[in-house]
Amino acid sequence: MADRAAVLAELRAELAAMPTAATAIVPTLPALAAFADVLPEGGLRRGASYVVQVSTTLTLALLAGPSQAGSWCGVVGLPGLGAEAAAATGVDLTRLVLVPSPGRHWLTVVATLVDVLDLVVVHPPSPAYDAEARRLAARVRERGAVLLVHGSDWSGCELRLTVTSSRWHGLGAGHGQLTAREATVEAVGRGTGGRRRATRLWLPDRDGQVRSLAQAAPADDTDARCVHAESPPSVSAPVLPFTGRVDALEVRAG
CATH class of the missing domain: 3.40.50.300 (P-loop containing nucleotide triphosphate hydrolases)
Structure with missing residues (x-):
């Protein structure tokens, strides 16, 4: 205790020692x-x-x-x-x-x-x-x-938000560099009236930004791979x- x-x-x-800024409370x-x-x-x-x-x-x-x-x-x-x-x-x-x-x-x-x-x-x-x-x-x-x-x-x-599928770009046949990831994000819960809502986005795009597919130029599709995991297949990015x-x-x- x-x-x-x-x-x-x-x-x-x-x-208590952290600096604070006076900001309006928004909903x-x-x-x-x-x-x-x-x-x-x-x-x-x-x-x-x-x-x-x-x-x-x-x-x-x-x-x-x-x-x-x-x-x-x-x-x-x-x-x-x-x-x-x-x-x-x-x-x-x-x-x-x-x-x-x-x-x-x-x-x-x-x-x-x-x-x-x-x-x-x-x-x-x-x-x-x-x-x-x-x-x-x-x-x-x-x-x-x-x-x-x-x-x-x-x-x-x-809401419950889930990545239901991913598609990585940049990997060839055992070589290459990850450049972007397409992902499908679904949301369901009280905020959606129990209905599922989904969107496709870059998580991230080739510039490292999180954007909707319409907001960013497409990555090179040549070496794209579809996966259903949070990590890319057979590749571990340094953390x-x-x-x-x-x-x-x-x-x-x-």
Whole structure:
């Protein structure tokens, strides 16, 4: 209990020391234009929770819109998240709070971040009881924050977003360089009235940007391959784990 209190006290002190800017409270946090067809309100609704199934790239892309618009964001429970990958997707590292390993008190850590940040991403390291999830959801609504739950189901969420298929460009017969990825993103939930909404987008395009297919020039189709996984076939792009302070605040919880 003493360790928990010390960790939370440190977390609150770090958050209180962060610079803030006076901004008007708007009903939604802006999303990248690529998500216009799957987010009914054109952005992430304040007070709502969203589920992102499996895809870290999709999670970062949803984080990028609010981050670019000046919102403070947090990521809890993703120790392998690469700062370089986040920055390449458009996340502003100077407004990012990382808690890689929150331990068994992850719900308390998330609730603390919800009090002061606009958007919090969490990959739950353990299941949450329905009562705990409801209490956290109530806090998110009260504070007007947005909760993105990565890789885990969450009762009462506004939408569930999933990458259902991918097509990588740039690979030949065992050689070449990945240049772009086409992806189909589907959304279903209360925000869509229970109907599935889908869009095709670059995740990312050959310039490293997340855009709808209509927003970017097509990649070379010569060596395109269709896959249904988050990672390209037989190729592992280098990931730099975030293990220290790289233009971002990192807080470790025991």
